[in-house]
Amino acid sequence: GAVVSQHPSRVICKSGTSVKIECRSLDFQATTMFWYRQFPKQSLMLMATSNEGSKATYEQGVEKDKFLINHASLTLSTLTVTSAHPEDSSFYICSARRLMTGGGTDTQYFGPGTRLTVL
């Protein structure tokens, strides 16, 4: 099946630093990728939609200056958490959209997630 990688899988950083998370689609091109955030024992919440070659679309309540998204190629999207604070500690998951076999519809394949801890 489709494979999406995410790097790093875990990161611990000091408050005030910036952290970059990479999301790659390994065996298909993805014009659209998504970034989600998941708190412990809760569901995934969509943060933003990342489109190759254009600005990301952020969901309501998500600070675009804090969570910078760059979709520079058809296989790579990055999320940078700027000036991270302890409340940014969470599990961040990316997904890449791919047309399903036979066309006409699509599904999202998820990366393994990145656990961010801000001290």
Add this chain to the structure above:
Amino acid sequence: AQKITQTQPGMFVQEKEAVTLDCTYDTSDPSYGLFWYKQPSSGEMIFLIYQGSYDQQNATEGRYSLNFQKARKSANLVISASQLGDSAMYFCAMRFTSGSGYSTLTFGKGTMLLVSP
């Protein structure tokens, strides 16, 4: 507004038995897609099965089948012959077109399935 409801926070099943995980949805869009994902303790979201709103037949993928009842707006996941490795969190999700024009997913709160020997 689109909404996904999973009313079972947790389910227990014995190995080799079948289990049904409930999912109901609400949308005014005539065209939508329903998905089930599995999230083991490692955190990765694993795609299991998909049902389109216009599909006439219930989707099946190996031991997974989706009991799609459109009039009731339900899309329950049935896992036959449960295995210990099926223990995980299961999320039902619906694809819809957001206000920005992009196709995106909204997730239910999830059901934790525990399979016992």
